[in-house]
Amino acid sequence: MDGKARVKRYSALRIIKEGLSGHKGWQPAWRDATPKPAYDVIVIGGGGHGLATAYYLASIHGIKNVALLEKGWIGGGNSGRNTTIVRSNYSIEGNTAFYEHSLKLWEGLSQELNYNVMFSQRGHLSLFFTPGQRDALARRYNIMRLNGIDGEFLNRDQVQKMVPHLNYSEDSRFPIMGGFLQPRAGTARHDAVNWGYARAASALGVDIIQNCEVTGFIHEGGKIQGVETNRGEIRAEKIGMAVAGSTSLLAKMAGLGKLPIESHKLQAFVSEPIKPFLDTVLVYSAYNGHFYISQSDKGGMVFGGDLDGYNSYAQRGNLPIYTDVAGCAMNVMPALGRVKILRQWAGIMDMSMDGSPFIAKTDIDGLYLNAGWCYGGFKAIPGSGWCFAHTIANDAPHEINSPLTLDRFRQGRQIDESGHGPFPKAH
């Protein structure tokens, strides 16, 4: 609680006060801590998932003696490399409850963290182009409604009314038939999510330790007892890993052996800033195309497509997907043709064997795993942190994340949303 008292809340009154006193009273949003020799819990990985885990450990479970270790800077991995889409339009048991729980946490996140994460529920519109796609989306719509998740089915005219500047011409190669909208979905500001969780966790006493790379694990008597890092040995009896992208490397170090995960890279793109142009998240999937786009508050068009398609740990993209995504953009939204692409980058995804994540205990006592987010990890940040904190604090999963085990493949309980089978690049 003493940590909490030191952090002043953000409010309109605070801005006025600071304005009158020359803005000299602002303080850093979180403490850049140096490691202590021992903690109750260590969370490895300072992305959204790790930061949210540390925050919920402190706020819900009262475990405040927590170290969060990040090898670079917080939010520098996939949390800062995504297309910031938040949605819960899933249809398989195991995913539905989890992502809807996460979306509900998003809805109150700015208030809870006292930090504006700029969550904007602008809707998520998946277009369909064939009767087959229509039927598949109708099925998903029905499942979602049965699970109490919002959704609307739109015909072509309704789509045109909502987003008038798409390619609706009759001689279009893939004419738009309609769309499936989740109105509560949207986007959020990725850095703000990381910083908001970091600030709130730090205020509760969590030590956020940057430039601290885990180089080994300390096992004693078959239990995990701590980690070795480039900043010395740090001990704890409970360790949570949230290092999507590098999970296999760290798991091998910890003695978990092979995992049902491959690392693949996914590219994202942002254009030069333009005037307000698109007020929803649009998904295009004509035949084998895959393209999703939204506009950031700064004006840049943020978009992406498929994985590059081969195992990779390199955070840089390759040309074929670049042209593929540009082709999709021109097909559905030809008005984008003169807009310049400003930047393009890639992040390393934990592609699991069924396209669904893991939030689970491992075979090693005291070691917990949060991994396998494929390319849907951003929307899961609050739910993942919430469930992972519960799993660590109680040494048992919550009902919501109980299907997301590492062992589900051995038991034949895959959660294969897209139905592609054990081919990680296809999910």
Add this chain to the structure above:
Amino acid sequence: MLRIECPFCGLRNHNEFTYLEDGSGEMPALDNIDGEAWYEAVFLRDNPRGMHIEDWHHTQGCRMVLRVSRNTLTHQILSVVPSHPDYKEMFSDSAKSANSAPKSAKARLPRPKSAKSKSAKDGRG
């Protein structure tokens, strides 16, 4: 763009190929009823950051499946050989001396006798 030196067609852009999967493991025999062996072969992956053995299908070339050794961090390709055991044997005989210089291996590769010779010929760059 990755550039893959197909032993049959020559140096080609990777978007002529379809990436298949990790090629380092072996599937259990079809009459093996040990669930654990199947679980490990089907679902578990080494997922190295470094050299990775993988299969690529030359979909828009000779249509042969190739076994590629590639670094997953730098994307450097060290060797490309046919995946099929018959072709692999033919390759390895002549490739022994070529291991130190994998890029020139293609030139010394004997043409597989039973290969679809027409497509191989057409694809040869």
